[in-house]
Amino acid sequence: MKRDTEQFHYSIDVVEPLYRGFYQMDQMTVTHQRFDGGSQTISRELMDRHDAVCVLLVDIGRRAVVLIEQFRVGTLQDANPWQIELVAGLIDKDEEPEAVARREAIEEAGVDIGRVHSISRYWPSSGGSNERIHLFVGEVDSHQASGIHGLAEEGEDIRVLSVPFAEAYGWVRDNVVNNAAAIIALQWLQLNETSLCDRWA
Numbered sequence: 001m002k003r004d005t006e007q008f009h010y011s012i013d014v015v016e017p018l019y020r021g022f023y024q025m026d027q028m029t030v031t032h033q034r035f036d037g038g039s040q041t042i043s044r045e046l047m048d049r050h051d052a053v054c055v056l057l058v059d060i061g062r063r064a065v066v067l068i069e070q071f072r073v074g075t076l077q078d079a080n081p082w083q084i085e086l087v088a089g090l091i092d093k094d095e096e097p098e099a100v101a102r103r104e105a106i107e108e109a110g111v112d113i114g115r116v117h118s119i120s121r122y123w124p125s126s127g128g129s130n131e132r133i134h135l136f137v138g139e140v141d142s143h144q145a146s147g148i149h150g151l152a153e154e155g156e157d158i159r160v161l162s163v164p165f166a167e168a169y170g171w172v173r174d175n176v177v178n179n180a181a182a183i184i185a186l187q188w189l190q191l192n193e194t195s196l197c198d199r200w201a
Contacts, residue, residue: 001114009033013041024048049131053086056119056135056185057109058144060200065168065189066145067182069107069159084161084177086185097134105138111161114139115200119188135185139163139200159170163195 011034026048031041057066076079082110089104089153091097098116105113119135142162150156163171171177172186189196 012107018045045128047129047131047148050090050092051097051132051134052088053097053100053104053134053136054086054185055105055116056086056137056182056189057105057113057140057142057145057188058137058196058200059140059162060141060197062142062162063165063197064142064162065165065186066111066140066142067150067161067163067168067177069161070150072155077112078178083178083179083197084182086182088181091134098136100134101136105140107151108158109140109145110149111142111144111149113141116198119185122147122184133181133194137180137185137189137196142168155200166188 007111010030012028012030014027016027016029017024018027026046027043028046028103029043031039033039034133059066060062066087068087069082069084072081072083073082078147087101087104087108088106089100102113105200107109112130118136119137119141121132121134124131125127145160145162148157148159150158168186169190170187172183177183177186
């Protein structure tokens with residue numbers, strides 16, 4: 001279905017800064033057109049965040065993915081706040097997303113990426129944040145993937161995991177992997193495993 005968005009209109013009426021730090025938060029007052037043809041004005045807090053890159057590291061020859069595990073303060077309410085994730089990082093000014101993927105793979109997993117394929121660009125929490133995720137799959141040699149990595153000055157303590165495809169798919173099914181980027185990427189790989197392996201064989 002093709003979406004016709006030209007018929008919809010909105011205006012940003014007021015932007016009130018609420019917080020300025022590593023992240024920023026604004027109070028937004030926006031008037032937008034309704035589906036019934038009318039209009040309404042809403043007030044929302046918006047977390048202003050840099051776009052981010054996430055990359056699923058794949059070793060086609062060994063049929064394995066390279067994932068990372070690290071402590072996440074946002075999951076303290078979970079029984080286990082250590083998350084199994086993709087390599088990821090924020091995009092600095094004038095940086096290309098693929099370059100971020102390559103940089104972060106070295107910093108967080110100690111591996112170099114070969115070929116890269118774009119999976120998707122998506123908004124992980126558009127109700128309250130303007131962050132956009134650039135999601136990739138990247139070719140690596142998982143023999144190089146082990147140990148503890150991360151930048152000490154950023155408080156990173158990252159363990160590297162090399163996991164067979166089938167086991168990683170099971171981790172999604174069993175809620176061992178329970179963050180959006182990793183779920184999306186692993187389900188994409190499960191759907192596209194054959195074509196990706198043929199392409200990168």
